[in-house]
Amino acid sequence: MIVEERVVSYIHSLDSGNGEFLDKLRFQAEEDKIPIIRQETEQLLKVLLRLKQPKHILEVGTAIGYSALVMAANVPEESKITTIEKYEKRIPLAYQNFQDAKMEDKITLLEGDAIEILKTLTPAYDFIFMDAAKGQYLNFFPEVMRLLENGGILVSDNVLQDGDIMESRYLVTRRNRTIHARMREYLYVLTHTPQLQTSVLPVGDGLSVSVKIGAKIKEKIK
């Protein structure tokens, strides 16, 4: 936990929920240990969606469709969501949830590895939610930049790995060490790409919010 547990609990206690269907789905996912967006992260995501009111949303990492459904409920009527998932066990559950929520017309699930699928997509998306394998964000990045339109928002979840990514060369396993190094590199790229304005927030498991700006706009005052 990055933020003190009692603070997070308090923030959770203020949550007014998402209605019966989604609240049940969150409960179920947490019971079944399916990784879904944290509550405080979800609150921020909803605010960003209301601000931006995106029409073409792309999600990398569907799991069972929880965050895709939250997004569907918080964007304009005509908005469309494309979401990518590669884990066969979760795909049928996601389809079922989209159907049960009567959102199957709004959400398109693409089955397979995002590294392949992203290449086949055509621009432009005005909101991209990156929430897949943490070690791969950097590999997805060139395609994500191609797909994101100017003014578009890129939200990346789990970027601070519970606050562990800066430290513990010796305390963490080799696998985590690699993931952490790759995530640090991803955050460096997000914060140093001239076309992006990025804020890294200690919300949930760490969340970064980037806006794609025209290259000329981000000139420093001399």
Ligand code: SAH
């Ligand atoms: N966004 C979901 C949670 C996603 S969990 C929610 O908040 O409800 C991350 C998911 O990304 C997992 O289900 C995992 O199978 C999937 N994933 C990881 N790497 C992927 C890849 N390369 N391509 C497609 N899906 C991937």
Ligand code: MG
């Ligand atoms: Mg996540």
